[in-house]
Amino acid sequence: MKYPTITAGAWAASAPVLLFKNGGPSLGAYFNITSRTFLKSGCNETAIRAAFQAIDNYSTNSSGIAILNQIFKVNTSSPLITKEDVENFLKPYIREAFESLAELDYPYPANFLAPLPKWPVREACKYLTKDSGSDFDRATHLFNAISVYYGNKTACVRSDKCPDAGFWADLAWSWQECTEIIIEKCALGPPNDFFWSYCNESTVLSMIKENCQKNFNNTGYNTTMLREDGVEKLYGFDFRGASNIIFTNGDLDVWSSGGVTENSPGIKNANSRGIYNYYIHGSAHHLDLRQPTKCDPTSVVHARYQIVQILLCWAYPTRPECSTPFQQQDLPEFEEVNATDCTTIINGYPWGIESKESKTNSANLSAHGVFYLTIVIAFLSFFY
Structure with a gap:
């Protein structure tokens, strides 16, 4: 959108291009989808809420906090000591596991942000199918659920004592989140989601500013550098002047909360301009862009399969079938593949979808090699 003259097209997989000030999505949309993905995968909301309440119950006194340190295997170098420690460190640690598991709910074992089994949300939900009755059991089951993401190991949950090992590697992204890419999202609690509410419309910006000042206090940063409307002013949210962009979002992915919809300006009925919008059932974060399995x-x-047809015409516009824009077709509903062998598929186009065009294109792809190298495509995939 910003530099259309230097690209032939863009495949924006799971890009939350609207999850900003005045972009349209509600403040709680991100956590609404997080909750939905877990509930669709076998979790019981009552069990989850009861487990969260158990955390609150234990946090009221020192003996209860000691139990939390034990259950969650908190590293002795960073023990939880006060109720504020539970609020500021343990609960965000738990919430992050839920967010990440929903984002990474792939149908095969993967190692994107962490080593995970296939359908990891289902694995986590095995521990949260019903209320277990006692606070100790509730908290233990919650620990087992988030261990699908973190692993069953000693944990440092206090970022002030032992920062996330990935903090420095992610510093450039964190800097952008504190300057011009300001993502505003809050868990609001029921009925929006099954989490506890930790911010709202009136507090979210001040919370972001406080965290940014704390993280970058020694760099000369100050909150006047934070431009809440930076994305809107730099890029805008109106796609009526855009062309040659494929937007894809998966219904399992938390970031789909900020994806374009048919109601976004310039998206509906825009195939003639090369604008395509795919909402993929059963898909987590940029699964369509990952290696086929x-x-x-x-x-x-x-x-x-449809995306390949579009990319081919962007790469080779003189091909006979490219005389008119490709017309997007409805995708099938989610249908799980009952396969135990999840090996990757190399050069597998058209992946079992046979048509006259696919046979011709398959031959041409083999003749031309990896055609993606002949076209400048911006792969826009947010992963935090």
């Missing part, structure tokens, strides 16, 4: 749902396979 034998375990990919049919909805994802069909999305990839």
